[in-house]
Amino acid sequence: DPYSAEPTRHPALQINSLKPFNAEPPASILSDNYITPSVIFFKRNHLPVPRLDPKTYKLEIEGLPDGVVSLSLSELKSRFPKHTITATLQCAGNRRSEMNQVKQVKGLNWGIGAISNATWSGARLRDVLVYYGFGPEVEAKAKHVQFEGLDRDVTGSAYGASIPLNKAVSEESDVLLAYEMNGEDLPPDHGYPVRVVVPGVVGARNVKWLGKIVVSDEESKSHWQQNDYKGFSPGTDWDTVDFKSAPAIQELPIQSAITHPAEGTSLDLSDKELTVKGYAWSGGGREVVRVDVSIDGGKTWHVAKLRSSDTGQHPVPPPPGRAWAWKLWEIDIPVPHRAQELEIVCKAVDNSYNTQPDTVAPIWNLRGVLSNAWHRVKVKVSV
Ligand code: MTE
Ligand code: MO
Structure with missing residues (x-):
């Protein structure tokens, strides 16, 4: 069994597929922490988790003037400054289940939890490439940077992806060869010992077990x-x-979803105020500037309070174009007298004034990716 060496996982995870292991945190706990604890961070594996020895681990680099370079984990850690970012990772298939409700699509039936937020530390990809000879000469010819994982299928082929060269080497893109997640070694499920973190870009390009x-x-x-x-x-x-005929997904569009209350709950609204919570994030480093929430299916709207920490303190805002992390939001909305059912809706706006489409059908696609319509949750009001 190629899956005999899989790590143990947190029991709270909602499993989508066991082999390979794919799981998401329940919506109800997703927004409990601004930084998602690694154990409940969503896990998306296409293949068995490779168990790699840090002492013999080598990272190879090809396509630079010096030929093939091979670098150990300790060299990666000691030769290059350690850089830390907070970045949200989202799978292209997050919220695919809502597309499935319109018409069957191919893929894992993710709810709203194929997204999580962590701090990542490692060497800047730019620093590593420049150290090994990247310069104008290479730049004139190359257009992409490819990544290959050490996880393999039965035929021996590895997981792989690429990003545009300018993304890989730009000073502002913060692409990391990460060896830490939330201040600890990367867990086996998240790419131990080294993964690429391409903030603002679809999960699929963030190659693990690099x-x-x-x-x-x-x-x-x-x-x-x-x-x-x-x-x-x-x-x-x-x-x-x-x-x-279509380009590979790189930067993701604007996204938001409701984590509380849950679909179908019966609420005792004796205090006549409903608390709604959720997350919002946009790709490409675009910052979420507003989240609108409705409890009448989108007829009237209220502006939610956004936060970027758990303490209520406002951290230093990210430089323009480098808003890699999600915002959590919350709002208390007065419930109209005699309401029996509420349709809660959210939609976010980023600093390019991109917003989410109102329904799923016009963005439906056969793979069920890029599912970012207004998120809707229906609840009952008990009187
Ligand atoms: N890298 C490797 N080597 N193998 C994989 O299966 N899955 C990708 C990406 N990197 C994958 C990978 C996909 S589709 C996603 S969404 C993210 O990893 C998920 O990262 P996570 O498991 O750390 O949440
Ligand atoms: Mo993914």
Whole structure:
């Protein structure tokens, strides 16, 4: 069994698939912590978790003037300054279950929890590439940076993905070769000993158990870069889809969802105020500037309070274009007299004034990715 060496996991996780292991935290606890504890951080594995020895671990780098470079974990840690960021990671398939309700899609049936927020520490990818000879010469030819994982399928092929070169080397993009998550060694499920963290970019490019980096004129040839994780028209089906016709998903669109109350709950609203909570995040370092909440299905709206910490203190705001972390939000809304059912709705706005579409059908796609319509939760009011 290739899955005989899997790590133990937290019992609170809602399992989507056991082999490979895919699980999300329940919505009810997702917004309890601004920084998601690693044990409940969503886990998305395509293959068995490789158990790697830090003493023999090597990271290879190809496509730079010096030929193939091989670097140990201690070299990665000692040669380059340690940089820490807080960044939210979201799977392209987060909220896929809502697309499934419109029409069947292919993929794991994620709820709203295929997203989590952590602090990540490691070497800047830029620093590592520059150290090993990246410069104008390479820049003139290369266009992409490919990543290969050390997790393999039965045929021996590894998980892989790539990002555009400018993202990889820009001073402002904060791409990390991370070896710590929330102040500790990366857990086995999250890529121990080294993973790429590409903040603002879809989870799929944040390659775990990193084995190789290739600076190249081409995108990764992997299945996941070429024939998966792409968006299509609602009119495209499996008979007509041409994966070459669409770009690989990189930066993600604006997203928000309601974590409290839960769908179908019966609320005793003797105090006549309903507390609604959730998360909001946008890709590409765009900052969430507002979350609108409705309890009447979107007829009237209220502006939620946003926060970027657990203490209520306002941390230093991120530089423009580098808002990598989500915001948690909360609002108390007076419930109208005699209401029996409420349809709670949320939608977020980022600093480019991007907002979410109101319904799922016009953004439905056969892989069920990029599901970011207004999130709706219906609750009953008991009198
Ligand atoms: N990297 C490797 N090597 N193997 C994988 O299966 N899954 C990707 C990405 N990196 C994956 C990987 C996908 S689709 C997502 S959403 C994120 O890892 C999930 O990261 P997490 O498990 O740390 O939440
Ligand atoms: Mo993903």
